Every structure is written in structure tokens, then in C-alpha cells.
Amino acid sequence: MQGIWTTERIRAAEDRLLAVTPDGELMRRAAFGLAVHAAEMLAEHTGSVSGRRVTLLVGSGNNGGDALWAGAFLRRRNVAVSAILLKPERAHGPGLAALKRSGGKIVSLEDGPQWISRADLVVDGIVGISARGSLRPDAAALLGHVGSPVLAVDLPSGVDPDTGAVDGPAVVADRTVTFGALKPVHALAPASCGEVFLVDIGLRLTDPDLQRLDTADVAAAWPVPGPDDDKYSQGVVGIAAGSATYPGAAVLAAGAAVRATSGLVRYAGHAADVVRGQWPEIIATGSVTDAGRVQAWVVGPGIGTGNEGRDVLRFVLGRGVPVCADADATTIIARSPDVLDARDPGTPLVLTPHAGEFERLMGAPPGADRVAAARSAARKYDAVVLLKGHCTVIAAPDGRALVNTPRGSWLATAGSGDVLSGLVGALLASGLDPWLAAGAATHVHSLAGSLAADGAPTSASGILAAVPDAIRSVRSLTS
Numbered sequence: 001m002q003g004i005w006t007t008e009r010i011r012a013a014e015d016r017l018l019a020v021t022p023d024g025e026l027m028r029r030a031a032f033g034l035a036v037h038a039a040e041m042l043a044e045h046t047g048s049v050s051g052r053r054v055t056l057l058v059g060s061g062n063n064g065g066d067a068l069w070a071g072a073f074l075r076r077r078n079v080a081v082s083a084i085l086l087k088p089e090r091a092h093g094p095g096l097a098a099l100k101r102s103g104g105k106i107v108s109l110e111d112g113p114q115w116i117s118r119a120d121l122v123v124d125g126i127v128g129i130s131a132r133g134s135l136r137p138d139a140a141a142l143l144g145h146v147g148s149p150v151l152a153v154d155l156p157s158g159v160d161p162d163t164g165a166v167d168g169p170a171v172v173a174d175r176t177v178t179f180g181a182l183k184p185v186h187a188l189a190p191a192s193c194g195e196v197f198l199v200d201i202g203l204r205l206t207d208p209d210l211q212r213l214d215t216a217d218v219a220a221a222w223p224v225p226g227p228d229d230d231k232y233s234q235g236v237v238g239i240a241a242g243s244a245t246y247p248g249a250a251v252l253a254a255g256a257a258v259r260a261t262s263g264l265v266r267y268a269g270h271a272a273d274v275v276r277g278q279w280p281e282i283i284a285t286g287s288v289t290d291a292g293r294v295q296a297w298v299v300g301p302g303i304g305t306g307n308e309g310r311d312v313l314r315f316v317l318g319r320g321v322p323v324c325a326d327a328d329a330t331t332i333i334a335r336s337p338d339v340l341d342a343r344d345p346g347t348p349l350v351l352t353p354h355a356g357e358f359e360r361l362m363g364a365p366p367g368a369d370r371v372a373a374a375r376s377a378a379r380k381y382d383a384v385v386l387l388k389g390h391c392t393v394i395a396a397p398d399g400r401a402l403v404n405t406p407r408g409s410w411l412a413t414a415g416s417g418d419v420l421s422g423l424v425g426a427l428l429a430s431g432l433d434p435w436l437a438a439g440a441a442t443h444v445h446s447l448a449g450s451l452a453a454d455g456a457p458t459s460a461s462g463i464l465a466a467v468p469d470a471i472r473s474v475r476s477l478t479s
Ligand SMILES: NC(=O)C1=CN([C@@H]2O[C@H](COP(=O)(O)OP(=O)(O)OC[C@H]3O[C@@H](n4cnc5c(N)ncnc54)[C@H](O)[C@@H]3O)[C@@H](O)[C@H]2O)[C@H](O)CC1
Pocket: 014, 018, 026, 027, 030, 059, 060, 061, 062, 063, 064, 066, 126, 127, 128, 129, 130, 131, 132, 133, 134, 135, 136, 139, 153, 154, 155, 157, 158, 179, 180, 201
């Protein structure tokens, strides 16, 4: 699990560490790590380091200080370093003095554009964890002249450090070098950060505000049959989905459950014949009332939001096993929350809303802080809430929150959510903690999407077909 901390927690930890560290030492540690990455990027993009040109965009705080010190270190590699000071009177004093001593060049804001356009690398030291809002006009104006790779100091300037929200001009980096600990922006705004690297400067933090699963976490979570297992022992999942007119959602959700584990999958609904035809290994019946015992239910995709759908949902909620309520089930719960009264107390519930379904559940869209939004819904419904989006956030009623950093946007295709719900259900049936089940399913779903796409648009069927390869990839000890 990777820990992620808010800027408030990180600043407090930095202050504690600063109190016991020689003045400027932390910044020099950070800046040296930054300089190493800058040299690596120069070598990667131009084939050399010495004699290359780096232009620093320097803000008025310590973020700019990091950039200035890194420029001074790069001068040791004979890199031509120029610094554009956005607020010359407020630039970091010791960093500026270090750059000047090393032979770095200070250029005016007016001359900035030409130094940016001719650079082999631009270093974004405009603003870091003290950022408020999008870039100010003077900084934003410079970005139009960038023609080289961009290295962001700590985080890409103009992106909200705690939510990853971008609501105006902001830096788009090829690489971000952060210090001490990951901030939410690094998991929530992958398109702005590029590849993220962490430089340890000695910060020690516990109780992360946010977490991200490692591949190893997902591999450990994924059920694999052992010598004493049979089709029941790994958990039987029931899929209550689809209708005679819309069997597709049922085929996708049930197929995902079949592909996710070796446990038995039961299907219940009006698409039984189609599902049976597609997945002969499934035990399919026409109604949930005669579906037999399961260890978890998936309910919702394609069941409709009318009385019958509500009755199916109420029945499933009353079975006393974990439930993943997806798609139409989410809408039914939003419209008739009393349906949750059927829920056996303590029965784990996973809700999987996209932004529109979230708005139905909560009466307002998720907004910029999607982690806070998911947490509020989790508390309100006493459920794990898997808030789908470019970066899916999974919040538990006890406040735990996971972020899944996506691999591109290939999952934005019809039926993709049906596949995800089947994966969640299969992991719930295996007895996994519902929050972890939702996180691991999202991780594999995202990986399957990128494997299926492989650079070209894919479909829910393609994602479904790629699930086994995604699981193999997660579980392979060599990758
Ligand atoms: N504490 C340390 O020794 C270490 C700090 N590190 C680096 O420090 C920054 C945080 O520095 P701080 O001085 O708190 O503020 P910033 O540099 O992030 O911001 C400075 C300044 O920027 C202006 N500003 C705010 N929002 C915007 C905006 N949207 N556009 C333009 N300018 C903006 C505002 O005036 C701020 O005061 C941290 O990120 C690290 O890079 C290192 O981690 C090493 C240890």
C-alpha cells in the first residue's frame, strides 16, 4: 500500500523535521534529488547533459528555492542554467545566491519567453504545496512558450495539491519529483504529473490520509484455488442483473465474475437463457428467490428501476451477505432509500456510482474534492463507495480511502461498469474486506482496460476478455 498525505499533514511533518535539521539542509537534500532527475531527463531527451540548457521557472517560495538550488547543482555538470524569477523581490535568497555563485543566469520576466523556447528542459518551480488556485497570469503566460519536456518540482503548478483539480491554467509535466511523501495530486492528477518520483528527505509520517494499492497488494488479495478448494469453497457469487430486453449487462457482469475467480457463479434474472448460452459454467435461474445460496450478490446492471427491480434489490439486501449495488440499483436506492431497511444489519454494501449516480445519491455532484465526496457518501449510506471516474476513489464508512490511478481512459466505454461490478462481486464472495475488494477489482479492471486497448479503442467485451491477462500480470512474480 502506498501512503498519501494531505499538504497540511506534510507541512506539519516538515516543520517538525526542520526544527531538528540544520538550516537549509532539507531543501538541499530535495534539490539534489531534483537535479539528479533533471540530468536524467536531459540525457534521455537529448543524449547528453553537459552543455545542455535548462530554464527554471522560479516562484516566490520554497518551491522556487528547490529549483534554484537544483540549478546550482546542475551547473556542476556544466549545464547552462537560466532562472526566470516571477517575483524577483521575493525569490528564495540562499537559493538565488547559490545559483549566481555557480554561474547560473538570472533573466527578466520580459526576456523569459526566449529562454523557455530554447531550453532543453524546463523546471517548474513556480509553486508547490502552498498553491492556491490555478496559475497567476504572469506564470500562465510563460507556459505558452514551452517546447521541451517539463520537470515539476514537488507537483505541477496550478493543480490543486490536495484534490488534483485543475480549473484554469496549469503546468502539464512529463515528470514530477516530489519530496518526503506523496500528496493527493500525485494519485489524482496523473495527466498533469507525468511520471512521479519520490525523493526521501527524512520525513516520517504515519496514518496516511489516502492510500493506493501496489500490485503486490492486489496479488495478495486475489483468490487462487488451493488443493483443498472446490467450486463452493472460494465463494459463490450471485449476479442479479439484466432483463430479457437488455441481457448484455447480465452477460458482462456474470462473465466478469466467471473470469475473476474459479468459484461458482449463479445468475438470477430474465436473461437466464442468454447468460447460460454465453457462460455454460453458470447456474442460471429466472428469479433471485430460487437462486440458491451465495456468499455475495451483485445487483443492478440492467434490472431497471421499476417495482420489480426494487423487489429484487430488497430481496438481495435481506440475504445477510455482502452486496455490490451497481447501476440501476444505485438509482433505486437514491429514489427509495427505504429499500435499505431490508438490509440485514452489518451486511457489507458496496455502491459503485459514476458522477451522475452520485448526484442522485447525494443531491449534488462530487465536486472538486472527490475523496471528500466519496467519504461523505460512505458515511451517509454506511457503505463502501466506489466513486467511478478518471481516477476512481474508494471510501469506506470508517474513513479509509483508496485511489486508483488510471492507465489512460480506455474504460470509458459502454458496459465497462458491468464488468467492474462482476469483479467486485467475485472478490466479495471470496470473503475479502469490501473496501479492499472494491480497490483490487478496480485495479484489475483498469489494467484489463489498458491491456485490451493496447493503444486503440476497446469495448466492454474486450476488457472482459483481458481480465485473465490482467490477473496474470498482477500475480506474475517477474513483472
Ligand atoms: N520546508 C522545507 O524546507 C521544504 C520545502 N520544500 C519545498 O517547499 C515548497 C513549499 O514552499 P512554500 O514556501 O510553502 O510555498 P510554495 O513555494 O508552494 O508557494 C510559494 C508562493 O507561491 C504563490 N502562489 C500560490 N498559489 C499560486 C498559484 N496558483 N500560481 C502562482 N503562484 C502561486 C504564493 O505567493 C505562495 O506563497 C514545497 O512544495 C517544496 O517544493 C521541499 O519539499 C524541501 C523541504
